[in-house]
């Protein structure tokens with residue numbers, strides 16, 4: 001069977017699996033989150049039954065070596081979903097936040113290594129199952145495992161996303177990713193356009209319980225003048241790490257437990273040790289303050305709300321069914337892949353491929 005024939009078989013398999021969401025409700029892990037039509041809790045159950053164990057086993061190895069990569073992968077999924085939906089566009093060379101576009105105005109500082117990890121996972125999954133799993137699903141699963149393997153909750157996520165055919169433009173990126181110097185009003189209204197309520201906003205911001213930030217993301221909070229909502233000792237310590245406005249240093253985002261996915265981020269906020277304005281203002285603003293406190297005193301509650309909001313985020317404007325594609329390389333659209341195109345030309349006509357099914 002040629003490559004094209006194989007891909008049509010895969011397509012057919014996927015199309016038939018689209019009926020799955022209506023049959024598999026009983027396997028749903030979290031019934032409180034509505035599932036977008038076309039996604040399913042058991043999407044790859046027959047086409048790639050080992051998918052989740054391949055990803056988790058490999059990520060365990062990656063994180064044993066460097067737990068910091070968990071933060072990079074979690075953020076990658078957030079950026080993917082917020083900019084034109086969870087379609088893997090963030091992975092494309094040439095996307096505004098992807099590694100190909102070094103001159104993009106906001107250097108969004110996604111970790112180069114996160115892109116490599118995703119491509120490596122994709123290759124492992126293809127070896128086991130063929131080209132049936134989308135890059136956007138791999139990103140979503142990697143983010144889920146990043147949370148869990150750092151100490152956070154484990155949870156199921158609906159699968160069946162397809163990879164997008166369009167690049168994320170600089171404009172779309174700027175308009176959809178809130179800046180760290182935004183206040184709670186701005187964050188709440190930006191996220192409301194994606195149907196997130198204040199509880200979602202506070203829960204999702206809890207992603208900052210792991211990972212690092214560059215000085216440039218928060219430096220305006222103490223140069224030229226000190227933000228009065230920032231604890232003085234905390235500010236003085238940050239000034240040592242970021243001695244000038246141009247410092248390229250980084251620092252951890254949750255000083256209490258920087259590598260552990262827990263509720264300490266909210267304890268930081270209550271102690272005025274949030275790193276970004278967008279973090280600290282969640283405690284200043286009366287609309288979100290109570291939610292911050294409730295998460296700071298009850299980690300189970302935070303985990304519960306975080307899972308709901310992540311499943312919601314993971315379904316933003318997803319492509320399903322015959323839309324988009326399953327990329328052969330997460331960094332490149334199939335149409336831009338010369339060797340892939342050459343193989344298509346060699347194996348035409350397409351009708352023949354269909355007829356031997």
Ligand code: HEM
Nearest residue numbers: 071072075078109178179180204207211212213214217278
């Ligand atoms: C609510 C609005 C948000 C803003 C304004 C924001 C902003 C930022 C900024 C500026 C950084 C540091 C970039 C750098 O300087 O290197 C960062 C890092 C990070 N963000 Fe967010 N973010 C937001 C929401 C989220 C969400 C929803 C998640 C995931 C659920 C998330 C997860 C992360 C993680 C894990 C890192 C650390 C990445 C690493 O260590 O490589 N963020 N964020």
Ligand SMILES: *[C@@H]1O[C@H](CO)[C@@H](O)[C@H](O)[C@H]1NC(C)=O
Nearest residue numbers: 168169170171172173174175
């Ligand atoms: C990008 O946004 C700016 C203003 O926000 C606008 O002037 C410009 O025309 C936009 N560019 C494209 C290609 O949409």
Ligand SMILES: *[C@@H]1O[C@H](CO)[C@@H](O)[C@H](O)[C@H]1NC(C)=O
Nearest residue numbers: 181182183184185186187285
């Ligand atoms: C929040 O930021 C926006 C935009 O910068 C500003 O117009 C607004 O006054 C700010 N709101 C508060 C309560 O600080």
Ligand SMILES: *[C@@H]1O[C@H](CO)[C@@H](O)[C@H](O)[C@H]1NC(C)=O
Nearest residue numbers: 240241242243244247248249
């Ligand atoms: C980076 O931070 C260290 C302290 O952590 C400081 O000694 C050094 O001057 C900083 N370097 C730059 C370029 O800001």
Ligand SMILES: *[C@@H]1O[C@H](CO)[C@@H](O)[C@H](O)[C@H]1NC(C)=O
Nearest residue numbers: 223242243244245246247248
């Ligand atoms: C920071 O960089 C800007 C230009 O990039 C430069 O004009 C300025 O002098 C620098 N400031 C410091 C304190 O190094």
Ligand SMILES: *[C@@H]1O[C@H](CO)[C@@H](O)[C@H](O)[C@H]1NC(C)=O
Nearest residue numbers: 297298299300301302304305
């Ligand atoms: C913490 O939250 C969980 C989940 O909502 C709830 O079941 C539990 O009763 C809460 N614990 C306390 C001490 O309030």
Ligand SMILES: *[C@@H]1O[C@H](CO)[C@@H](O)[C@H](O)[C@H]1NC(C)=O
Nearest residue numbers: 093119123328329330331332
């Ligand atoms: C995927 O595409 C990138 C960018 O074109 C290329 O550097 C890389 O070698 C490709 N990976 C594979 C496995 O072909």
Ligand SMILES: *[C@@H]1O[C@H](CO)[C@@H](O)[C@H](O)[C@H]1NC(C)=O
Nearest residue numbers: 003328329332337339340343
């Ligand atoms: C091109 O597609 C083929 C599959 O047809 C894949 O093996 C290869 O890694 C892809 N290369 C690039 C650069 O995308």
Ligand SMILES: CC(=O)N[C@H]1CO[C@H](CO)[C@@H](O)[C@@H]1O
Nearest residue numbers: 099102107108109110111112
């Ligand atoms: C100037 C700058 O900060 N460049 C960074 C932009 O992001 C890429 C990807 O993480 C880094 O490799 C660059 O150093």
